[in-house]
Amino acid sequence: MDTTLLNPVHEQAAPVLSVIVLSYRQAEYIGACIQSVLDQQLDVPFEVIVGDDNSPDNSLEVIESFRLRYPDVIKVILHEKNVGFSGNFSDTVALARGEYIANIDGDDVMFPGKLQRQLDFLRAHPECGLVVHKMRPVDQDTLETVTYPLSEDKPATFDAEYLIKNGPFFFHSSEMYRAHLRRRHPVDIGLKSVADVAHLLQILMGSQGCYLDEELGLYRVNRTGLTSVRINNPARHRECLNDVIQTCQLAADLGMASDAVNKGRAKFYLTSAIFFLEHGQEDSFEDCIESSWRAARIGRKQLALYAMRRWPRTLRTVYTGLKQMAGRQPVDA
Numbered sequence: 566m567d568t569t570l571l572n573p574v575h576e577q578a579a580p581v582l583s584v585i586v587l588s589y590r591q592a593e594y595i596g597a598c599i600q601s602v603l604d605q606q607l608d609v610p611f612e613v614i615v616g617d618d619n620s621p622d623n624s625l626e627v628i629e630s631f632r633l634r635y636p637d638v639i640k641v642i643l644h645e646k647n648v649g650f651s652g653n654f655s656d657t658v659a660l661a662r663g664e665y666i667a668n669i670d671g672d673d674v675m676f677p678g679k680l681q682r683q684l685d686f687l688r689a690h691p692e693c694g695l696v697v698h699k700m701r702p703v704d705q706d707t708l709e710t711v712t713y714p715l716s717e718d719k720p721a722t723f724d725a726e727y728l729i730k731n732g733p734f735f736f737h738s739s740e741m742y743r744a745h746l747r748r749r750h751p752v753d754i755g756l757k758s759v760a761d762v763a764h765l766l767q768i769l770m771g772s773q774g775c776y777l778d779e780e781l782g783l784y785r786v787n788r789t790g791l792t793s794v795r796i797n798n799p800a801r802h803r804e805c806l807n808d809v810i811q812t813c814q815l816a817a818d819l820g821m822a823s824d825a826v827n828k829g830r831a832k833f834y835l836t837s838a839i840f841f842l843e844h845g846q847e848d849s850f851e852d853c854i855e856s857s858w859r860a861a862r863i864g865r866k867q868l869a870l871y872a873m874r875r876w877p878r879t880l881r882t883v884y885t886g887l888k889q890m891a892g893r894q895p896v897d898a
Contacts, residue, residue, distance in 0.1 A: 580610045590622050590624060668738060729816050
């Protein structure tokens, strides 16, 4: 990839922790993000590596202003063309020199003490390869707390099989992990929309993840960001489904048991079937629920949807009514 590296003026002592900041079109927010990283109080040397994915706004100007003020700490990766999340992450994390790596997206914010808390936890728990934490989802502009569709099930410990069956229940910006686990495998740059699960599987195979039920950062909900778009747009959702199914194959290639991989496929297809049903995409619904059924049997909801797959309009009316009774907001097609 065509990249340019802006190095620190003077290399500091070898960092123990590398903080990876990913930026794209976040000029309004990237300054607060970087400042929240620099304000962290740590008992070890650390570095900050910012990867900007050819932002069309003045994100780079903001980033460069920080690099000039903190030349011994900050490195900047510039892309001459947009390479997407996976490519940006791959190029940026490849430069990490620390024993530990922490991720943060350029529009999120760390609370004071976050990095030291996670670092202390990993030191005290050698069996844990990844530690994540609770974050407060907020409106991108008002910073008022908002709801966000993450699973309410948040186990204190989890492994790769749990993630392939259930998906992540935490945000990318909450991750800290042991660098040697990340370096075992290259980042899959073929994944364009959903790369986080594959990244996590590569870290967790043969290791363990831990969850801290402590609010250690702000997650800014960007109404026009990739996550929001893929949640609400059927065309983008299909791209995401293709990525997660490819991720299931990656899990199999890494040696995960076929039963776990197939249940993961079934769960992802089932989730997409429900999405397409709610959006009135009848052909896509039928295709996904049949794919889910072929992959594995995973429960009564799957069975009911599969049994009713030939009558999607009736099914959508019934399903929407059940959602309203449960107090959930129906989706307008």
